[in-house]
Amino acid sequence: MTTRLKIIVSDSSVLMDLAKVRLLEATVALPFEFMIPDVMLATELLDLGSYHPSELVGLGFRKGQLDGTGTRQASIYFRQHRQHLSLNDCFAWRLAERHAGILMTGDGKLRQIASSAGVEVHGTLWAIELMMKHATCPRDRLIEALDCLDRDPLVRLPKSALRALRSKFVAGR
Numbered sequence: 057m058t059t060r061l062k063i064i065v066s067d068s069s070v071l072m073d074l075a076k077v078r079l080l081e082a083t084v085a086l087p088f089e090f091m092i093p094d095v096m097l098a099t100e101l102l103d104l105g106s107y108h109p110s111e112l113v114g115l116g117f118r119k120g121q122l123d124g125t126g127t128r129q130a131s132i133y134f135r136q137h138r139q140h141l142s143l144n145d146c147f148a149w150r151l152a153e154r155h156a157g158i159l160m161t162g163d164g165k166l167r168q169i170a171s172s173a174g175v176e177v178h179g180t181l182w183a184i185e186l187m188m189k190h191a192t193c194p195r196d197r198l199i200e201a202l203d204c205l206d207r208d209p210l211v212r213l214p215k216s217a218l219r220a221l222r223s224k225f226v227a228g229r
Contacts, residue, residue: 061089063157065120067148068096070160071112073180073211075104077201082193084116086186091120091155093147120151140165149175162212180205180213181221188225199225 071092074080084090097109097119104112113119122130130150134143141149145163149170152159158176160183161167171177184201187193193201202222205211 061087063091063152063155064088064160065091065093065148065152065155065157066117067093067145067159067161067163067166069162069212070180070183072103073162073205073213074183075107076208076211077204078106079184079187079193079198079201080104080107080112080115082187082197083183085192086183086190088158089118090116091118091151091157093144093151094119094121095147096144120155122147122150122154126150126154137165137169141169149173152176181217185221195225195228 071080074083092112097112107115127147130143130146133146133149134141137146141163145161145166148161149159149166151157152170152175153173158178159166159170160178160180161170162179167177167179184198188195188198199222202218202225205213206215206218206222
């Protein structure tokens with residue numbers, strides 16, 4: 057019997073954070089199936105630093121697509137939450153929901169709304185902690201990545217949680 061890997065649907069904010077510190081390869085090495093909404097790749101300008109959006113599938117990310125019913129539901133979510141969420145946010149939320157997967161996002165409103173709808177939600181720091189746990193990236197490299205994210209004024213990760221994770225890694229835990 058084959059065990060199906062849990063699907064993680066990523067939005068753009070997490071991808072951009074992980075790309076900034078060159079952790080996309082360590083991410084897809086985790087024991088999950090990573091999915092990116094196809095509409096996000098087609099319509100959203102992703103600043104992935106030294107990566108190009110077209111490389112994501114080659115790295116191991118899968119393009120996620122919604123059928124007509126899923127697209128309609130994402131559109132309903134958008135109409136209900138348009139003051140806080142983009143249409144692409146709603147596609148990522150619906151894709152995670154459709155696959156009974158995890159939504160990986162750094163968007164606070166998306167996290168709150170999807171979580172209250174019963175979707176499991178995590179972010180960049182959770183992914184980095186998993187990289188340590190599953191040894192998909194050396195500890196020193198993860199500490200360096202956390203330092204880089206901490207110094208970057210465009211990164212909106214909670215500083216206290218980021219620094220606590222860094223301290224945990226430095227202590228070897």
